[in-house]
Amino acid sequence: MSAVQKIIDDGLGGIEHNFVTARVEDLVKWARSRSSWGASFGLACCAIEMMGTGASHYDISRFGMEVFRASPRQADIMIVAGRVSQKMAPVLRQVYDQMMEPKWVISMGVCASSGGMFNNYAIVQGVDQIVPVDVYAPGCPPTPETLIHAIETLHQLIEDGEIMRRRAATGAGAQVELSATLPSSVSVGLGTK
């Protein structure tokens, strides 16, 4: 009796050996996309919608990301929720630099994406001037549904993207790199650009 016929006759009981094959790269990207934790970075009214997205009605724990982290070293995604003032910009960049690679950024709302209605000297006219943005969520404010759509778009980007994509290639990110000089003076150092 063929293996297929056994399954037809006996269902799952007809499978003698259970196994799954996959490429390590696909498994890593799948795991990354479903364990991405957000860095707490609510800046203005958009943050209320972000908090609503994390609450029970929308429940982003379905995507493995119900935990918003106060420590950037434990976070993968920075959701910039609200307008970015000139004074906050260096703080935002510092928090971003403290996040471990790989890391991603969602710009939530028109204020974060373009300055929105605040076309003045106090507000950064687009957070992409400070950090590299992966996904933009439109709206004022974006609804939780819009943010969830942005999150799902980012998850798809993670699954489709290069596993070893380095930020140095885009000129963004912490740009920490290893350098080695061999063999005359054997030394391995950790430096930043």
Ligand code: SF4
């Ligand atoms: S986009 Fe609208 S809701 Fe979001 S921070 Fe700006 S004014 Fe507030």
